[in-house]
Amino acid sequence: MLRPFDTSQQLQMQGQQQTKANPEATVAERKKQLSDDSARLLKLANELKAEVDKTDKDTLSIAVIRKADEIEQLAHKVKEKMRLTAGPN
Secondary structure, X not given: OOOOOOHHHHHHHHXXXXXXXXXXXXXXXXXXXXXXXXXXXXXXXXXXXXXXXXOOOOOOOHHHHHHHHHHHHHHHHHHHHHHHHHOOO
């Protein structure tokens, strides 16, 4: 039985294929995606702070937990893209 690729493996394979075809365009596109994702992270973090500030000290809403989860997932995605952009060390 074949094991499905995880997201980082898929991103890496796509990046390798695109880099071979047009490396400059690939780097420019990845930088644009990083910029867009970073802006989204900032927006989500500000929204999370505003929601946390609204809650009392003993309870957090499900919305706050979901927002934190979304931030975490996006942060991992950004980290993987940065690794691909930086290349192997």
